[in-house]
Amino acid sequence: xxxEKFRRQLRQEAQHWRANGDIxxxxxxxxxxxxxxxxxxxxxxxTLVLLGLGLSFIxxxxxxxxxxxxxxxxxxxxxxxxxxxxxGLNGGxxxxxxxxxxxxxxxxxxxxGAVALGANxxxxxxxxxxxxxxxxxxxAIAYGLRLKGLGILAIALIGIGYWTSWSQxxxxxxxxxxxGLQMPIVSAILFLPLAYWCRSxxxxxxxxxxxxxxxxxxxAAIVTKASVLPALLSILPAALLWSYDDSLWSSGxxxxxxxxxxxxxxxxxxxxxFSFHWVWNGSLTWYTxxxxxxxxxxxxxxxxxxIGQWLYMLRNVRSMNFNTIGxxxxxxxxxxxxxxxxxxxxxxxxxxxxxxVLLIGLALGSVRTSLxxxxxxxxxxxxxxxxLQIVSxxxxxxxxxxxxxxxxxxxxxxxIVAGLWFESRLRSKMNSMAIARSDYKSExxxxxxxxxxx
Numbered sequence: 001x002x003x004e005k006f007r008r009q010l011r012q013e014a015q016h017w018r019a020n021g022d023i024x025x026x027x028x029x030x031x032x033x034x035x036x037x038x039x040x041x042x043x044x045x046x047t048l049v050l051l052g053l054g055l056s057f058i059x060x061x062x063x064x065x066x067x068x069x070x071x072x073x074x075x076x077x078x079x080x081x082x083x084x085x086x087x088g089l090n091g092g093x094x095x096x097x098x099x100x101x102x103x104x105x106x107x108x109x110x111x112x113g114a115v116a117l118g119a120n121x122x123x124x125x126x127x128x129x130x131x132x133x134x135x136x137x138x139x140a141i142a143y144g145l146r147l148k149g150l151g152i153l154a155i156a157l158i159g160i161g162y163w164t165s166w167s168q169x170x171x172x173x174x175x176x177x178x179x180g181l182q183m184p185i186v187s188a189i190l191f192l193p194l195a196y197w198c199r200s201x202x203x204x205x206x207x208x209x210x211x212x213x214x215x216x217x218x219x220a221a222i223v224t225k226a227s228v229l230p231a232l233l234s235i236l237p238a239a240l241l242w243s244y245d246d247s248l249w250s251s252g253x254x255x256x257x258x259x260x261x262x263x264x265x266x267x268x269x270x271x272x273x274f275s276f277h278w279v280w281n282g283s284l285t286w287y288t289x290x291x292x293x294x295x296x297x298x299x300x301x302x303x304x305x306x307i308g309q310w311l312y313m314l315r316n317v318r319s320m321n322f323n324t325i326g327x328x329x330x331x332x333x334x335x336x337x338x339x340x341x342x343x344x345x346x347x348x349x350x351x352x353x354x355x356x357v358l359l360i361g362l363a364l365g366s367v368r369t370s371l372x373x374x375x376x377x378x379x380x381x382x383x384x385x386x387x388l389q390i391v392s393x394x395x396x397x398x399x400x401x402x403x404x405x406x407x408x409x410x411x412x413x414x415x416i417v418a419g420l421w422f423e424s425r426l427r428s429k430m431n432s433m434a435i436a437r438s439d440y441k442s443e444x445x446x447x448x449x450x451x452x453x454x
Contacts, residue, residue, distance in 0.1 A: 007035045075123075082120045089113035090141075097145065111149055114138045118157075128169065129176045131161020139190055148200045155191055155206045162214065170221045170295070183214040184298040195255065196246075204255040208262055212237040215302055218295040232303065234270055234338055235331045238263045240302060242327050243309035261377075267330060268362055268385055274334075274355040275389065276396060280341065280348045326365050330358050359389050374426050383418060387411050 014031050017023045023031075073081070090113035097106030118134045125133065135158035142150035162169070162183055169180035179186060191207035194200075219233045241263035246254055273279065310328070313320065337354055341347045366382030369375070394407050 010035055079120075079123065082116060082123070086113060086116040086120055089116055094145075107147060107149060110141065110145070110147065111153065114141065114150055114153055127177075128161045128165035128180060131157050131164075132176065132179065135161070136190070139194065142194060143197060146198050148198050148203060151191075151194045151198060151200065151203045152206060155203070155210055158187070158190070159210055159213075166217065170217075173294075178294075181218070181295045182298050184211050184218060184302060187211045187214055201255065201258060205258055205262070208241065208259060212240065212262075212266075215240075215298065218298050221295050222293055222299065232299075232335075234274075235335050236299075236303060236306060238266045238270070238327070239306040239310065239331055241266065242324070242331075243306060243313055245309065245312070263327065264362065264366065264381070267327070268359070268381070270334070271330075271355050271359040271362060272385070272388060272392070275352055275359050275392070277348065277352045278396075280346070280351045323365060323369060326361065330362065333358065356389065356393070359385060363389070370422070371425070374429060376422075376426075379422050380419075383415055387415060 010031070014023065014028055018025065018028045089109050093106045093109030093111075093113055095106070096102040096109060099106070114134075114137070117137045118130070121130055121133050121137075135154040138150045138154035138157065141147065142154060162180055165177065165180065169177050169183075173181060187207065187210045191203065191210060195204035195207050215237060216233065219236070241259045244256055244259035246256055313324065333354065337347060337351050341351055363382040363385035366378045366385070370377075370379035370382065390407060390411055394404055
């Protein structure tokens with residue numbers, strides 16, 4: 001079902017095409033019947049805004065009245081009231097959602113219905129069980145109606161329940177809290193299919209963050225000073241994200257670019273943290289944790305998935321691009337250095353030097369990628385990494401105030417010059433592509449009048 005904004009824009013374009021003779025009247029009528037141009041009206045938006053504003057005030061008044069008299073209502077009365085609110089909001093929202101004219105307003109009512117679901121559950125359960133049940137209920141509606149907003153709300157609710165109950169889950173889990181020990185697996189099962197079902201980049205982004213943050217949490221819970229898991233802790237999310245390839249099972253929209261962008265962001269933060277010398281000169285007590293081996297299945301499963309994905313990519317080494325090779329070497333060096341530092345011999349001098357080099361390589365790789373595909377985000381991410389590295393090294397070591405001010409000025413001027421150069425290069429590249437496209441159209445032979453006949 002198409003949104004009103006899309007249909008309004010399509011109607012304007014179709015009217016323009018009809019006026020220019022690009023489409024006939026019959027073709028315009030077919031588009032009008034298919035996308036219901038007659039129901040697209042600016043006045044309907046004004047009516048919808050007024051209706052939403054009025055219902056908002058009515059809702060505020062009802063909620064205020066209920067809160068003021070909540071203590072005087074019996075438990076049965078509260079249950080009936082909240083259930084009525086839940087079914088009323090969801091029933092009304094579903095009825096409006098089915099009508100394209102009021103679809104957006106129906107989604108808003110369904111969101112309020114999801115809030116009412118939480119209010120109903122709060123009467124019987126609390127803590128992690130409340131947020132997990134609340135989130136699963138929202139997920140059920142999101143899967144059924146392909147609603148991105150409810151999917152995002154569900155991810156947020158389950159995430160809030162998990163992180164607010166983290167100590168309870170990992171140190172004294174009981175009952176349903178045992179599910180939280182395998183939260184990376186649970187998140188992958190619940191969230192990832194919804195991203196493809198709704199074709200939502202936002203849901204995939206939040207799903208990836210939820211899965212890998214829970215994975216880091218599981219790793220942190222089982223880390224001990226004598227284990228190799230600190231090295232695994234530092235590279236597993238990046239290895240998983242960069243090797244993610246959804247073309248194996250999905251023929252539709254691919255989210256691999258988002259996964260790889262997250263991998264680069266993670267490596268940038270990791271290398272920046274490890275580039276400080278005090279990280280390697282301090283004691284290793286920050287690696288010591290109370291062992292919680294019940295969360296180990298999630299770690300083993302995702303480690304196996306990462307290894308399998310990289311082996312699948314390495315099946316044809318010659319076809320691998322430069323970025324994949326660079327990320328692979330960075331992950332490998334990071335693992336080796338962490339393992340060597342923790343299990344064989346401390347590396348207080350070599351380790352920060354290596355991670356500074358890796359940080360420079362990651363920044364230059366981002367700039368190189370931006371020059372090849374013309375994406376500004378990659379360029380400015382690389383410039384930001386270089387600037388942070390220079391400034392942090394300047395502040396970390398003992399330097400004069402004059403040197404600090406001089407370096408800051410040089411960094412600022414360099415960033416401005418680099419940005420202007422990149423924009424001019426990008427603009428000239430786009431102009432050359434436009435000229436080439438126009439030349440191709442002008443050189444294209446005219447269509448033969450007999451080509452459409454048999």
